[in-house]
């Protein structure tokens with residue numbers, strides 16, 4: 001079977017229909033099946049390209065045919081997740097088709113094939129790089145042969161069982177713990193066994209007029225004491241050992257999850273709420289932890305105990321044992337009934353818990369806005385609502401649960417009753433002695449308490465399972481900027497960046513289209529354009545925060561997807577539009593990208609960023625703590641710290657996204673002077689709204705609505721009187737066009 | 748009364764002639780509140796993305812223009828409304844949903860539960876793996892089976 005269906009001459013289900021339409025000698029070149037009709041209803045439309053005609057079969061079954069002539073052309077565009085494919089001649093649109101974005105790559109391939117057929121050329125297929133493993137994919141194949149998607153069965157397995165992967169390193173200790181549990185449990189089962197001879201050989205004979213055999217009594221009693229002591233020591237050892245192991249497993253789980261989370265792309269974080277992630281990594285790992293260290297241990301002990309007890313009971317008297325086990329199937333049935341309900345309930349509580357955390361992580365960082373607009377009441381109401389929902393869901397869970405537990409207790413009580421009755425009956429028929437009955441009762445009272453506590457674990461298990469599922473949600477997520485499996489290593493980075501027909505969309509929103517640009521090593525590029533024209537997006541792509549949706553970005557001629565992400569980024573110094581400072585000292589913040597930097601290096605970087613003086617004016621100098629989100633510093637100060645941070649790692653490539661937007665003109669000039677020196681010899685991409693800051697740029701690249709519209713130096717762009725000219729003129733008048741319009745409409 | 752005229756050219760694009768007689772080709776009507784209030788507030792945007800005309804209520808326009816605009820909006824907006832859930836491939840994401848919509852039966856992949864967004868009390872907006880948004884106007888109006896399936900994801 002061919003791996004790639006679109007290279008097949010025709011889809012299975014349309015083959016006969018298409019063949020009936022073909023004329024003699026006509027051969028099918030390619031086909032395309034789209035999923036919407038022109039009214040945007042889900043329906044299959046088939047397009048077929050032959051060497052002579054373009055055919056289309058509507059959902060109604062009607063065929064349309066266009067003979068291929070030179071003036072036909074196909075073009076596509078999309079909006080809000082729906083694409084349009086148009087067939088045009090030189091004067092009009094002949095027809096159009098609609099599709100969801102899922103079909104976008106196929107549509108583009110089809111258009112390429114169509115264009116080449118009209119022009120009489122052959123498509124040149126460019127090899128691409130697999131986004132997952134970094135291997136070059138041979139031209140014409142869409143799925144990387146090295147990592148064709150595997151059916152992932154494990155994912156659907158029971159989430160808790162998947163935790164076993166984290167237990168593997170502790171195998172030895174777990175085995176020891178299990179053996180300890182086994183012996184400890186066995187030791188606790190000795191005392192009831194000794195009640196049998198105590199009864200039958202000491203007490204009953206006494207009642208029947210024989211004197212008490214003190215020797216025997218002492219023997220059995222010391223046996224009881226010994227068993228108790230052994231059980232105590234073994235129990236202590238195994239509890240400690242296993243609790244230690246499970247804490248370790250829990251800690252591993254938490255670190256692994258966090259590690260995985262931080263390696264996910266910005267796209268993932270863009271779609272997640274902070275509170276949700278905090279809840280997952282914080283409280284849910286903890287819940288699993290508690291489950292492993294307390295409940296699972298108890299459960300294991302209980303199961304062992306029950307099995308052993310059952311074995312002993314059967315060895316003493318099979319009939320009585322059978323009666324004792326009577327409630328078991330009922331309890332199993334109850335557990336089965338209640339388990340799924342509980343888990344859904346707990347999944348719901350988890351989600352709502354995340355929502356409560358979300359409210360907190362929303363409002364606490366935004367507390368200034370909340371206060372400024374006096375919306376405390378409203379935020380409290382939001383919190384109360386979430387809390388109320390939590391109550392409601394918990395209430396549902398509790399309703400089920402509150403019925404479950406007493407039901408189990410009732411069943412065991414009835415069980416006890418039956419054993420009494422059956423036992424008395426058997427004693428009366430002299431089938432068993434009173435001692436046996438007493439031992440039985442001693443055993444089963446334990447047995448049933450165990451059963452009771454074991455059934456309780458259903459709740460915690462389901463809780464942990466719900467938590468584990470949400471943890472594995474994170475762990476199963478594959479980064480959308482995956483590290484190459486066999487990364488190419490660049491010995492010496494020169495710093496040449498090439499954008500090759502780069503297209504990108506955030507979700508269904510196309511932001512950049514067909515951007516091509518080559519930046520030479522050491523060149524400084526000024527990126528200008530209106531707000532929202534896609535400048536930061538381009539920077540995000542160059543930093544590989546996101547992967548391109550079409551085209552490629554190459555560093556020194558190598559696709560950046562083939563490089564290791566860490567190695568690639570270590571070559572980039574980035575100053576962001578919104579500088580972020582971590583909680584810690586100023587020195588720590590400057591040295592963030594190079595934690596082992598010497599103090600001298602830190603100071604040099606701070607001096608270069610013109611941050612040195614203001615830092616010295618702070619009460620603790622470089623040791624001053626900057627608060628969460630760096631609130632104790634002004635916007636411009638924060639920005640200078642982040643410039644110092646970028647400079648310290650001495651990168652080959654420097655990216656400045658509005659690096660000087662929130663400083664006054666004097667400071668800006670100072671920083672500019674420092675930057676001018678640092679730019680020397682580095683590939684630099686600088687974004688600035690104040691066009692004057694880009695006077696040193698070798699080339700200016702003007703962006704407009706996601707496309708590069710002009711490239712050149714200041715003078716030539718001014719001479720063109722195009723986009724740049726207008727931007728520049730608007731700034732001379734000292735008003736941004738949008739501001740200007742605003743002012744005009746608001747009086 | 749409208750001080751502009753609309754026409755569709757041979758490329759299927761809308762052309763607007765404003766009060767001063769200037770022609771704008773390839774304009775697009777955009778609803779300001781496509782979900783909350785689809786009937787009010789419609790802007791006609793130029794191909795460059797600037798607002799040309801603001802229409803308070805579609806119903807105020809002459810029929811001919813209204814139909815043109817409604818047609819165009821219908822061709823731009825794609826938010827199938829889910830009327831029933833037939834089946835889901837699994838209760839843990841990613842999962843494939845088979846649904847009935849007002850635009851016919853469809854199936855899509857739900858990447859994670861976070862793709863389901865609440866809109867007010869009973870409405871839901873569900874984004875599939877290709878960022879197509881499906882709307883459930885009123886969860887209470889769904890049949891029992893659908894509600895049961897849906898409940899597992901909320």
Ligand SMILES: Nc1ncnc2c1ncn2[C@@H]1O[C@H](COP(=O)(O)OP(=O)(O)OP(=O)(O)O)[C@@H](O)[C@H]1O
Nearest residue numbers: 270506509511530531532533534535536537538577
């Ligand atoms: N994470 C995102 N998800 C969806 N759309 C986004 C995202 N980030 C940016 N956009 C959109 O992409 C477009 C380009 O944004 P970008 O941040 O690149 O603009 P910019 O040129 O840097 O603007 P500015 O000068 O204001 O910083 C904008 O329309 C923006 O709304």
Ligand SMILES: [Mg+2]
Nearest residue numbers: 535536577657
């Ligand atoms: Mg920006």
